[in-house]
Amino acid sequence: SNPFPQYTREDVKKHTNPTDRIWVTYSGEVFDITDFVELHPGGKRILLAAGGALEPFWALYGVHKSEHVMEILQEYKVGVLIHDDTEEPQDLSDPYSGDPSRHPILKINSQKPFNAEPPPELLTENFITPNELFFKRNHLPVPNINPDEFQLIVDRPPGLKQGKPLKLSLKDLKTKYPRHEVTVTLQCAGNRRSEMNAIKQVKGLEWGTAAISTARWVGVRLRDVLLDAGYTEDVSGTQHVQFEGLDQDITGTKYGASISFKRAMSKDHEVLLAFEMNGEELPKDHGYPLRVIVPGVVGARNVKWLGRIIVSEEESLSHWQQNDYKGFNPNVDWDTVDFSSSPAIQDLPVQSAITEPCPGQTITPDHDGKVTIKGYAWSGGGREIVRVDVSMDGGKTWTVADLTGEQKEGLKWAWKLWSLEAVVPIEAKEITIICKAVDSGYNVQPDTVAPIWNLRGVLNNAWHRVRVTVGE
Numbered sequence: 245s246n247p248f249p250q251y252t253r254e255d256v257k258k259h260t261n262p263t264d265r266i267w268v269t270y271s272g273e274v275f276d277i278t279d280f281v282e283l284h285p286g287g288k289r290i291l292l293a294a295g296g297a298l299e300p301f302w303a304l305y306g307v308h309k310s311e312h313v314m315e316i317l318q319e320y321k322v323g324v325l326i327h328d329d330t331e332e333p334q335d336l337s338d339p340y341s342g343d344p345s346r347h348p349i350l351k352i353n354s355q356k357p358f359n360a361e362p363p364p365e366l367l368t369e370n371f372i373t374p375n376e377l378f379f380k381r382n383h384l385p386v387p388n389i390n391p392d393e394f395q396l397i398v399d400r401p402p403g404l405k406q407g408k409p410l411k412l413s414l415k416d417l418k419t420k421y422p423r424h425e426v427t428v429t430l431q432c433a434g435n436r437r438s439e440m441n442a443i444k445q446v447k448g449l450e451w452g453t454a455a456i457s458t459a460r461w462v463g464v465r466l467r468d469v470l471l472d473a474g475y476t477e478d479v480s481g482t483q484h485v486q487f488e489g490l491d492q493d494i495t496g497t498k499y500g501a502s503i504s505f506k507r508a509m510s511k512d513h514e515v516l517l518a519f520e521m522n523g524e525e526l527p528k529d530h531g532y533p534l535r536v537i538v539p540g541v542v543g544a545r546n547v548k549w550l551g552r553i554i555v556s557e558e559e560s561l562s563h564w565q566q567n568d569y570k571g572f573n574p575n576v577d578w579d580t581v582d583f584s585s586s587p588a589i590q591d592l593p594v595q596s597a598i599t600e601p602c603p604g605q606t607i608t609p610d611h612d613g614k615v616t617i618k619g620y621a622w623s624g625g626g627r628e629i630v631r632v633d634v635s636m637d638g639g640k641t642w643t644v645a646d647l648t649g650e651q652k653e654g655l656k657w658a659w660k661l662w663s664l665e666a667v668v669p670i671e672a673k674e675i676t677i678i679c680k681a682v683d684s685g686y687n688v689q690p691d692t693v694a695p696i697w698n699l700r701g702v703l704n705n706a707w708h709r710v711r712v713t714v715g716e
């Protein structure tokens with residue numbers, strides 16, 4: 245028998261300040277750390293974990309992987325977590341009641357469906373984004389999928405096996421094909437939409453700069469599965485590979501998207517059917533038990549909760565392929581838009597943003613008159629980031645930032661983090677910090693948002709500006 249009371253993650257979420265007590269979880273246990281906050285060697289930032297899990301932060305700050313820290317933590321244990329991985333819908337009138345619990349640090353842009361991003365400054369603490377902090381972008385309720393019953397259905401080429409599809413269980417997927425790992429940055433087309441909104445209202449969720457994250461994905465190559473289903477290397481003709489999600493709305497309409505057959509079959513493009521994310525089973529929000537990872541391509545094609553694969557002459561007919569996730573001229577608005585006139589977004593353009601300092605912050609230069617500026621930079625299509633320029637004076641002068649990032653041979657799928665010890669202009673009271681990146685195709689970011697404004701607020705990759713006050 246367990247002497248400790250049991251709590252749900254929702255119970256823990258109610259404890260985020262000294263009055264209600266500050267609770268956190270770790271490895272299935274609940275701790276009241278109110279009295280430790282003042283004693284924490286890492287200072288007040290311990291409060292970022294208030295009401296949620298410690299794991300994502302300890303993934304960012306490795307000093308905690310010690311017995312000493314574990315001993316401290318155990319002194320504050322007050323309960324255990326009720327195992328809630330197999331949560332069934334609680335309330336049948338609410339299709340979202342079976343959604344998983346999420347970390348309270350996330351900034352929620354929409355609760356139902358769940359859309360949230362981490363604080364930007366946490367993104368650049370580590371090359372890999374911990375799963376709990378990874379941005380979450382759902383169009384529909386998260387489906388509850390029984391892994392033992394799960395089957396991926398792959399349609400056969402015409403005339404093969406009487407048209408009977410290839411059906412693969414999770415075990416088949418994990419044992420029949422070679423494992424493949426790839427580190428990929430995912431970005432939603434709506435990343436930085438709120439800056440577009442500031443020009444003129446767009447329709448869409450108010451994403452800040454953190455609808456982008458990086459993970460190590462493990463799975464099998466889509467190519468190997470398609471070959472097994474009977475498709476050949478012949479990529480002539482305009483063919484597409486459609487992905488159908490198992491998430492659906494009340495009318496039964498499922499999420500769907502497609503990519504070209506050519507990309508799907510390319511060894512270089514490493515398109516993956518993934519079942520692991522950062523060494524863990526794929527979390528529910530990220531597509532458990534199986535999702536598509538299309539490196540270098542807009543988030544929307546990386547279909548989660550994958551249920552079916554179809555090879556066809558035409559693209560996916562889903563709303564999100566046909567009537568959304570497309571770019572338009574700034575003068576096209578809802579009364580004039582013809583969605584069929586623009587291609588579906590696939591590769592994304594070069595992007596970068598400042599994550600530190602935050603807009604409106606007061607920065608304090610050190611004795612050399614410098615402050616640390618940090619951010620991310622990424623480009624689609626496998627293009628590498630070759631340079632990031634930072635300006636401390638609103639774009640008059642520029643300094644090259646230091647880039648860090650793991651690299652392997654071939655196309656580049658992951659972002660680079662960058663930082664700069666930047667000189668603050670003397671006697672400045674308020675400054676505008678700007679960043680802009682250059683990719684291996686020498687593509688650059690546009691300097692302002694207005695000329696790339698579009699009615700859906702997608703593809704904002706203008707120079708990122710952060711206005712701050714200079715303190716003493």
Ligand code: HEM
Pocket residue numbers: 268277280284285286287289290291292293298301302305307308312313316317
């Ligand atoms: C350092 C304990 C939560 C950030 C430390 C150290 C301990 C500790 C003992 C000193 C380690 C050493 O130097 O060997 C704990 C415990 C926590 C907790 C018991 C939870 C109850 C957090 C959280 C964050 C964090 C949630 C971040 C959001 C840091 C940082 C340092 C640190 C950045 C390094 C400080 C420095 O070296 O200047 N923590 N910590 N800690 N902690 Fe935590």
Ligand code: MTE
Pocket residue numbers: 378379380381382383384430431432433488489490491499500529530531542543544545546547548549550
């Ligand atoms: N797949 C399904 N089945 N349903 C969805 O709503 N959202 C897409 C894509 N795949 C979505 C999906 C969009 S728009 C993005 S940006 C990415 O998933 C987000 O992936 P993430 O939630 O793992 O960050």
Ligand code: MO
Pocket residue numbers: 381431432433434543544
């Ligand atoms: Mo997206």
